[in-house]
Amino acid sequence: MSIILGKDDLAKYPFLEEAGTYVRESHFDLDDFNRSEFLHIIERASKRIEFALIQGKVFMDLEKYDIELFTFLVSLIMMKYIYEDSAIKKFSLFEAIRVERFLISDLLKEKDLRKKNLLISRIFRELFQLDVDLDTKKNNLFKMNISNYLDRATQFNEIEWKLINRAVDNGYVYLDVDETVRLIRYEIYKLMYNKIKNMNITKIPEQIRFHATLIKNKLIPTIKYTKNTTDLPPCIKKALEFLNKSENLPHSARFMLATYMLSLGKSIDEVVSLFQNAPDFNEKITRYQVEHLAGKKGSQTKYSVPACSKLVNENLCYATIDCKGITNPIQFGRNRK
Amino acid sequence: MKKEINTKNKDFLTTLFKEYYFKNLGLLNPPIQMPNREFGFMTFDGKVIRHLSFSKLGSLKAYIIQNVPSDIFCSNAYYQFPTFPINEKGWKGADMIFDIDLNDLLLSCQKEHTFYICSNCNVVSRDYINQCYKCHNTTILKNTIPCFRCITSLKKETKNLIEFLKKDFGIQEKNLEVSFSGNTGFHVVVCQDNYMLLDSKSRSDVAGYLMGRNLTPESFGVRNDKGGYRIKIPLSGFSYGWRKRIVQRMKIPVSSDHLNKFIKKIGGYPSFKNEIDKIASEIGVKIDPQVTTDIHRIFRMVGSLNGKSGLSKTICYDLDKFDPMTDSCFFENDKSVDISINIPLKFHIKGKKYVLDKSISSVPVSVAVFLISKRLANVANYSS
Numbered sequence: 031m032s033i034i035l036g037k038d039d040l041a042k043y044p045f046l047e048e049a050g051t052y053v054r055e056s057h058f059d060l061d062d063f064n065r066s067e068f069l070h071i072i073e074r075a076s077k078r079i080e081f082a083l084i085q086g087k088v089f090m091d092l093e094k095y096d097i098e099l100f101t102f103l104v105s106l107i108m109m110k111y112i113y114e115d116s117a118i119k120k121f122s123l124f125e126a127i128r129v130e131r132f133l134i135s136d137l138l139k140e141k142d143l144r145k146k147n148l149l150i151s152r153i154f155r156e157l158f159q160l161d162v163d164l165d166t167k168k169n170n171l172f173k174m175n176i177s178n179y180l181d182r183a184t185q186f187n188e189i190e191w192k193l194i195n196r197a198v199d200n201g202y203v204y205l206d207v208d209e210t211v212r213l214i215r216y217e218i219y220k221l222m223y224n225k226i227k228n229m230n231i232t233k234i235p236e237q238i239r240f241h242a243t244l245i246k247n248k249l250i251p252t253i254k255y256t257k258n259t260t261d262l263p264p265c266i267k268k269a270l271e272f273l274n275k276s277e278n279l280p281h282s283a284r285f286m287l288a289t290y291m292l293s294l295g296k297s298i299d300e301v302v303s304l305f306q307n308a309p310d311f312n313e314k315i316t317r318y319q320v321e322h323l324a325g326k327k328g329s330q331t332k333y334s335v336p337a338c339s340k341l342v343n344e345n346l347c348y349a350t351i352d353c354k355g356i357t358n359p360i361q362f363g364r365n366r367k
Numbered sequence: 368m369k370k371e372i373n374t375k376n377k378d379f380l381t382t383l384f385k386e387y388y389f390k391n392l393g394l395l396n397p398p399i400q401m402p403n404r405e406f407g408f409m410t411f412d413g414k415v416i417r418h419l420s421f422s423k424l425g426s427l428k429a430y431i432i433q434n435v436p437s438d439i440f441c442s443n444a445y446y447q448f449p450t451f452p453i454n455e456k457g458w459k460g461a462d463m464i465f466d467i468d469l470n471d472l473l474l475s476c477q478k479e480h481t482f483y484i485c486s487n488c489n490v491v492s493r494d495y496i497n498q499c500y501k502c503h504n505t506t507i508l509k510n511t512i513p514c515f516r517c518i519t520s521l522k523k524e525t526k527n528l529i530e531f532l533k534k535d536f537g538i539q540e541k542n543l544e545v546s547f548s549g550n551t552g553f554h555v556v557v558c559q560d561n562y563m564l565l566d567s568k569s570r571s572d573v574a575g576y577l578m579g580r581n582l583t584p585e586s587f588g589v590r591n592d593k594g595g596y597r598i599k600i601p602l603s604g605f606s607y608g609w610r611k612r613i614v615q616r617m618k619i620p621v622s623s624d625h626l627n628k629f630i631k632k633i634g635g636y637p638s639f640k641n642e643i644d645k646i647a648s649e650i651g652v653k654i655d656p657q658v659t660t661d662i663h664r665i666f667r668m669v670g671s672l673n674g675k676s677g678l679s680k681t682i683c684y685d686l687d688k689f690d691p692m693t694d695s696c697f698f699e700n701d702k703s704v705d706i707s708i709n710i711p712l713k714f715h716i717k718g719k720k721y722v723l724d725k726s727i728s729s730v731p732v733s734v735a736v737f738l739i740s741k742r743l744a745n746v747a748n749y750s751s
C-alpha cells in the first residue's frame with residue numbers, strides 16, 4: 031500500500047505540488063474571485079496578511095483544505111498587488127514561521143513512522159534538497175550530514191549554531207525537531223518570497239485589488255535609516271543591516287540598537303518600527319521592551335547605551351578607523367565637522 | 368618574506384635541487400584532476416609565480432627541470448579555468464586541508480633551537496632581534512631545527528587531528544593523506560566528496576570545531592538564569608563529539624543530578640564555562656585555521672622539496688615510525704662539501720649526530736643542503 035499526503039496536510043503545506051494540482055483541477059477561473067461566494071476567502075486572506083504586516087503575529091487559523099488552498103492563493107495575489115518589497119519579505123517570513131509551527135507539531139505528534147517519513151521526504155528532501163533521516167535508534171533525533179548542516183547553519187550568527195555546540199558523530203549532525211525545522215526557515219521564506227515575486231498575473235480581480243488597497247493604506251511607511259548611515263557607528267549600522275535582511279538579532283544587539291536610537295531622540299514608535307523586519311517580531315512585546323528601556327515602564331530608569339568595551343565582549347563591535355578614541359557609540363562622529 | 372640569497376648558495380642549491388628532481392621525479396604524484404588545478408612556484412630569488420596549469424605530469428616535470436623552483440605548489444581547489452584570475456577561475460570545489468605547525472604548538476624547547484637570521488647578510492642570533500646588528504637590515508627570518516621532542520609533539524597533534532576527522536567527521540582512511548611538510552609541520556589533506564563544496568565560512572566552522580573554540584555550557588543544557596543556572600539535558604545527550612570528550616574528562620556520569628552537583632561544587636555557571644573552555648583548548652587540535660579556511664590556497668606538493676629546508680614533502684604511511692630527518696632527506700651522505708657555518712650547531716641527519724662549531728667544516732651534501740636552505744651556513748667550496 032502506498033501512502034500519500036492527505037488533504038489536511040495540503041491545508042498546512044499549500045506550497046506542495048499536489049495543492050497546485052488541486053487548484054488547477056478545480057477548473058476555476060480568476061474572475062470567479064469577483065463572485066460573492068469568494069468574499070469570505072478574500073477577507074480571510076486580508077486578515078492573514080494584516081496579522082503579519084500590521085500586528086506582527088503569525089496567523090495560525092486552520093480551515094478545511096479547500097478554503098486554505100484558496101486563501102493561500104489569494105494572499106499571494108494580494109501581496110503581488112501590494113508590491114512593496116519589504117512587505118513581501120515580511121509576509122514571507124510570517125508564512126515561513128506558520129509552516130514551521132505546523133511542521134514541528136506534525137513531526138512531534140505523528141505516530142505513523144511511514145507518514146512521518148513521507149512528510150520529511152516531501153518537504154526536506156524534495157523541496158529543499160536537504161537529506162534528513164529520522165534515527166529511531168538515537169532518541170528519534172534527526173540526522174543530516176555535516177556539510178548539509180553547515181550550508182544552512184552558517185547563515186545564523188548565534189553561537190549555538192556553531193558545529194561545536196551540536197551533537198556530531200561520524201559525519202552526521204543530530205538535531206531535535208525544532209532545530210531541524212528552524213534550519214530551513216530561510217528556505218521556506220525564500221520559497222514564499224519567490225512564489226510572490228515570480229507570479230505572473232495579467233489581470234488581478236477587482237475584489238482582490240480592493241482589499242489589497244485597504245491593507246496598503248494601513249501600512250505605516252517604514253522609517254529607513256539608509257540615507258545617513260555614514261553618521262551611524264559601525265556596530266549600529268551592522269545591526270540595522272541584519273534587520274534589513276530580516277535576520278535574527280541577539281538580544282544584546284537589540285538592546286544596543288534600541289538604547290542608541292532612543293539616545294538620538296527617536297520616538298518609541300520609531301524605535302519599535304525598526305524591529306518590524308525581525309523574523310520573530312511581535313509588536314506588543316517589542317513596544318513593552320522599548321518603553322521599558324526608555325524608562326516609561328517598570329523601574330522608571332532610562333537605560334544607557336552600552337560602552338564599546340562591553341560591545342566588544344559581546345561580539346557586536348565592528349570598529350573602523352572612525353571609532354578611534356571613543357568609549358561609547360554615542361560619541362561616534364561627534365568630533366567631526 | 369623577502370628571501371635574497373647569495374649567488375654561491377643559490378647556484379649550489381639549484382644544482383642539487385635539479386639533481387633531486389632528475390633522480391626522484393617518480394616521487395611527484397599527479398594530483399587528482401590535475402588539469403583542473405592551479406600550480407604555483409617560488410624561485411630562489413623569492414618570487415612567486417601563480418596561476419599556471421599543467422594538464423599532464425610530463426609537462427609539469429619538464430617545467431620543473433627547466434626552471435628549478437625552490438618550492439612547488441598545487442591548489443587545493445578544482446577550477447574550470449585554473450589560469451584565470453581568482454574570481455574568474457570557476458571554482459568547482461576544494462580538498463579540505465590542515466596544517467599542523469611548530470609555530471602553533473608553543474613548545475618550551477623552541478628557544479633551544481630557534482634562530483633569527485638577517486635576510487641580507489646572514490648574521491645569526493639565538494636571541495630575538497628585529498634588526499641586524501651588523502648591517503641594520505630589518506628583515507629578519509626566523510628558522511628552527513625541530514628537535515626530537517618537537518617531532519613527537521607534532522605527530523601527537525597530527526594523530527589527534529586524524530582521530531577527530533575519522534570519529535566526528537566520518538572521514539575514511541582512504542580519503543586521508545598525511546604528510547610531513549618538509550620543514551616544521553605536518554599536512555593532512557581530506558579528499559572526500561561530501562566536504563568538497565564547503566565554502567570558506569563553513570570551513571572556518573570546521574576549524575573552530577577542531578580547535579575547541581566557542582563551546583558553550585548551553586550545549587550541555589546548562590543555562591544562565593538570573594545569576595544562577597538551570598539544567599535541561601539536551602535530547603541528543605552527551606554521547607557524541609565534544610560533549611562526550613568534555614564529560615569524560617570531567618568524570619561526570621550523565622544525569623542532571625551529577626551535573627548539578629559538579630557545577631555547584633566548582634562555583635556555578637561562570638566557573639563551569641571556564642572549565643569547559645580550559646578543557647576544550649587542551650583537547651582541541653592546534654591547527655592553523657587560516658589554511659583550512661582558504662579555498663583558493665596553493666599548497667606544497669607531495670614529493671617536492673621545501674626550499675626552507677631542502678627536505679622533501681613526504682607522505683607518511685606509518686606516522687609512528689616516520690623520521691623526517693631521514694625519510695625526507697634525499698641527498699647524498701658520501702660526497703662532501705666545505706661550508707662555513709654562522710653559529711655553533713647540534714643536530715641529527717640520517718641517523719647521524721653532528722656537532723659543528725663556528726668555522727669551516729667539511730660535511731656531507733645532505734647536511735650542506737639542509738643548513739644552507741635554513742640560512743645557517745654558506746658554501747665555502749664545492750665542485751660538482
Ligand code: SF4
Nearest residue numbers: 265338347348349353
Ligand atoms: S568601537 Fe564602539 S562605536 Fe565603534 S563599532 Fe565598536 S562598539 Fe561600535
Ligand SMILES: [Zn+2]
Nearest residue numbers: 485488499502
Ligand atoms: Zn645583516
Ligand SMILES: [Zn+2]
Nearest residue numbers: 476514516517
Ligand atoms: Zn624542540
